Amino acid sequence: MQPKHPSESLTTLTDLVLPSETNPLNNLFGGELLARMDRAASIAARRHSRRITVTASVNHVAFNRSIPLGSVVTIEAKISRSFKSSMEIFLDVWIEDRESGSKTKANEAIYTFVAVDETGRPVEVPPVIPETDLEQERFDAALRRKQLSLVLAGKMKPAEATELKALFI
Numbered sequence: 001m002q003p004k005h006p007s008e009s010l011t012t013l014t015d016l017v018l019p020s021e022t023n024p025l026n027n028l029f030g031g032e033l034l035a036r037m038d039r040a041a042s043i044a045a046r047r048h049s050r051r052i053t054v055t056a057s058v059n060h061v062a063f064n065r066s067i068p069l070g071s072v073v074t075i076e077a078k079i080s081r082s083f084k085s086s087m088e089i090f091l092d093v094w095i096e097d098r099e100s101g102s103k104t105k106a107n108e109a110i111y112t113f114v115a116v117d118e119t120g121r122p123v124e125v126p127p128v129i130p131e132t133d134l135e136q137e138r139f140d141a142a143l144r145r146k147q148l149s150l151v152l153a154g155k156m157k158p159a160e161a162t163e164l165k166a167l168f169i
């Protein structure tokens with residue numbers, strides 16, 4: 001299969017925070033942000049694989065900063081690494097200052113998607129060739145994160161997670 005660069009899957013979603021999407025402190029609901037990130041990640045996974053894709057796992061979410069009502073929120077989703085049928089999608093969330101237009105990183109997340117056929121069976125996806133230093137860093141650590149996710153889901157024995165174990169030795 002022809003390898004692809006992460007930039008080929010880049011997906012950018014920009015939207016406002018409306019009153020119906022906020023908590024009592026007038027900040028964006030975590031669940032609303034998760035849904036927006038899921039949508040962006042799904043498009044990135046589809047762009048990489050050109051197949052039907054399903055969310056297999058949410059591996060990491062850090063709600064580092066609250067996002068106030070009225071904010072302009074931009075989510076950037078890009079594949080960091082693919083395996084056989086699964087793809088790790090990295091998401092960076094930015095909020096835009098109304099006056100200066102400068103962007104501040106608010107949150108980040110990592111989702112795993114799997115490409116499937118019309119019957120829901122996993123199918124192979126193209127490999128990823130990172131181009132930038134950040135893409136390479138995310139690519140290099142993706143196998144450890146996959147192993148951790150599989151161990152937590154009870155789909156891999158900790159003893160088999162060799163790359164993950166190497167972190168602690």
Ligand SMILES: CC(C)(COP(=O)(O)OP(=O)(O)OC[C@H]1O[C@@H](n2cnc3c(N)ncnc32)[C@H](O)[C@@H]1OP(=O)(O)O)[C@@H](O)C(=O)NCCC(=O)NCCS
Nearest residue numbers: 054055056057083084085086112114116122146149150153
């Ligand atoms: C995701 C799904 C297709 C995996 O199917 P499966 O029968 O477990 O298939 P496999 O065991 O062959 O796993 C397929 C791939 O997913 C990966 N995977 C499965 N669970 C995973 C998890 N929790 N974390 C990371 N990767 C996971 C496997 O490692 C494998 O990757 P690889 O092919 O790149 O090596 C299946 O569980 C599914 O359809 N789940 C529902 C998806 C869905 O509806 N999502 C929306 C939720 S509302």
